Amino acid sequence: FSWTCLFYTTHFYHTLLNKPEMQNEMETSSSNLSAVLTREQGLQYYRTMQTMRRMELKADQLYKQKIIRGFCHLYDGQEACAMGIEAGINPTDHLITAYRAHGYTFTRGVCVREIMAELTGRRGGVAKGKGGSMHMYAKHFYGGNGIVGAQVPLGAGVALACQYQGNNQVCVALYGDGAANQGQIFESFNMAALWKLPCIFICENNKFGMGTSVERSSASTDYFKRGDYIPGIKVDGMDVLCVREAIKFAADYCRAGKGPIVMELETYRYHGHSMSDPGVSYRSREEIQEVRSKSDPITMLKERMLSNNMASVEEIKEIDVDIRKVIEDAAQFAISDPEPPLDELCNHIFANDLPMEVRGTNPWVKLKSVS
C-alpha cells in the first residue's frame, strides 16, 4: 500500500524538482511524496526494528545488573532512522555514526550476539571486547565514535574515497542535535560542497543533547537548514517509510555527482542520554509517554500493516516470539562467553607489522604485541 510522506525542504529542493515558481521563495516549503510498502518489506522492517528495540532493552537490563559497564547509549525510539536509512541505501554504501550506535551496528550486518558480547566485553564481541559500546565496526561501517562531531569529517573522507575510486557509492554521516553546532561539521559541509562529495549528512534530532534541549543549545534549531548552501530535507524520523524515501532521494542525488545533502530526522529517544542519565530531569515522563503512545515507530508500522491486511496479529506475535529467542540466546552468549585472554592485551597496535614488545606497568613486564 502507499501513504504520503510530508517533507520540509529548503528552497533549493524545489529548483531540483524543476518547480521554477518556487525559486523566489526563501522560506521552506513542504512536499508530498508517495511511498510504496510491500508485505515483505513491512515484515522485514518490523522484524529489524523490533530486534533493535528488544536488544536495547536487554542491554538496559544487563547494565542495571552491572554485567555491562562504562558508557551505554541506547537507541530505543529511534529505530525507524536506522531501518529507513538501511532500506534506502545499498550494503556497499558506507555509514558512520556517533556513540548511539548499537542500532546501526545491527542494520549494517553485525549479529545481536556479537553486539551484546561486545557490550559485556567478551572475546566473542565484534571488536573482541576491546572496543565496547562506542567502538563497533563492520564492513562499510566505521563505528561507533566517541568524540562528538569527529565522525562527520571522517564520513566526508569516506565519501571522498568513494568519489576518488569512482565506485558510485555514497557515505551516510550521522550526528545528533548536540553535535550539530560543532565547527568541524561546518568545515565538512564546506569541503563536501566544494568538491561535490557523495556524502549524506544526517542530523538525528532527538531534541536533547544529553540534558540540554535544542532550544537551549542552538540559535537555530532548523538543523536541515544548517548546510546553508547545501540543500536540506527535514523528515519525520519516526516513520520508517519517510526515512527510506528521503534517503533514496538523497542517495540518487549524491550518486549523480551533484554534491552533498543535509537531512534532519526528527526523532526521539526513550532512554536518557546514557544509562547513567534517568532522562527525566530535563523532560517530563508525560512527554516520553506521549511519544510512546502516539509516535512509536514500531507500533505505527505494525498498525498500518494490520489495518491494511498486510499481516495478521498471529504473524506479528510469532515474529515477536522469535525475536525474544534471538535476544535471549544473544544475552546468554554475552554473559557466558569468556573475557578476552590477557596475552592479547597488547595486540592490534599496528597493522601488518612484525611482532613487537610493549612495556607493561613496570620495567620488568615486557608484553608481546602482534598485528
Place this chain on the structure above:
Amino acid sequence: LNENHFLSCLVEFSKTSPAAVQVNVRDALNQAMDEELERDEKVFLLGEEVAQYDGAYKVSRGLWKKYGDKRIIDTPITEMGFAGIAVGAAFAGLRPICEFMTWNFSMQAIDQVINSAAKTYYMSAGAQPVPIVFRGPNGSSAGVAAQHSQCFAAWYGHCPGLKVVSPWNSEDARGLLKAAIRDNNPVVFLENELMYGVPFDLSEEVMHKDFVLPIGKAKVERQGTHITLVSHSRCVGFCLDAAAVLAKEGVECEVVNLRTIRPLDVETIEASVMKTGHLVTVEGGWPQYGVGAEICARIMEGPAFNYLDAPAVRVTGVDIPMPYAKILEDHSVPQIKDIIFTVKKVLNM
C-alpha cells in the same frame, strides 16, 4: 624486489658507496612523494597550498602539475575538517598524505590524529587499519615566534598506535617518507623547515626508487668512545659539529641519530652507552616530559645503567615560549657551545 631484503642490504650503505648526487632535504621529500604517488594510485596529498602554490615551503613543487586535482588537493584553512577527511579516506581504502603547514596547526586537528587515526586499529581489534601519513615542518624556525615554533615530538611520541618519525638529513627524509607512505599505520612525520634547503650527498642506492629506511631504527652517524650523544632532526647536525670541535681536544663522541621517535630504538642507544659510559641527549623541544626525559628514564630502567660513569643529562630548548628578537631566539635553542659545555661537564673536564 623484496623490501625487507633490500633495506637490510642498504642499512650500512653510506660508508661504502660513492656519492651520486647532491640533494637538499626539500627535494628529497619531493622526490619521495613523487615516486610514491607514481607507484600507487591510492596515494594522494592534501593540505593548504600543496597544489597550485607548489607548497607553502615548496616541498610539493611540481606535483600538482604532474598529477592534477584528483591526487594533489588544496584544502581550505580547516585543519580539523581536512585531517578528519584524510583519516576517513584512509578508512575507506586510500593512502592519504595529510600536510599540516606547520605542526603547530595540528593542534586544531589533534583529536583526529589521536582518537580517529592512532587508536582505531586497536579499538576495532584489527578490523580497521589506518594507512595515513601526517607530515609538515616541526619545531623552531627563524623569527616566527612563539605560536609557530613548538616541537611536537614528545606530544605525539607519547601515544600508542602512532609511529612518529623525525628525519635529519636528505637520506633520512627520503627513506623514511617512502617507508611512512608504504606503512599501513598512521605515521606522524616531523620535518624541519631550516633543514629544507640543506644539501647532502646521496648515493645511487639511496636514489633507487625502492629505497626505504626502517621505521624504528636509529643510526650511529659517528663512532666514538668517550660519550654518547643522542639526538633527532636538526640537532643531529649540531651534535656532529660539536663532536668535530671536541675531537680536537681528544674527546671522541658517538653521535646517534634517532630517526624515529616512536617506536624508540632503545637498543642502539643502550649499546652505545654500554660502550662509552656517558650519555647526553640533545633536542630542540622543551625539557619537561620530553624526548630526552624518556631516553634517560629508559636507560635508568635497562642494562645500560650499570655502565654509566655519570648521570645521563639532557640538552634541550629553554623552557619558555619562543621569543621573537634574534638574540633571544638564539638563546632559546641548543647551540653547539651548549652541547660542548654539557659534554665537558659530564666528562668532568
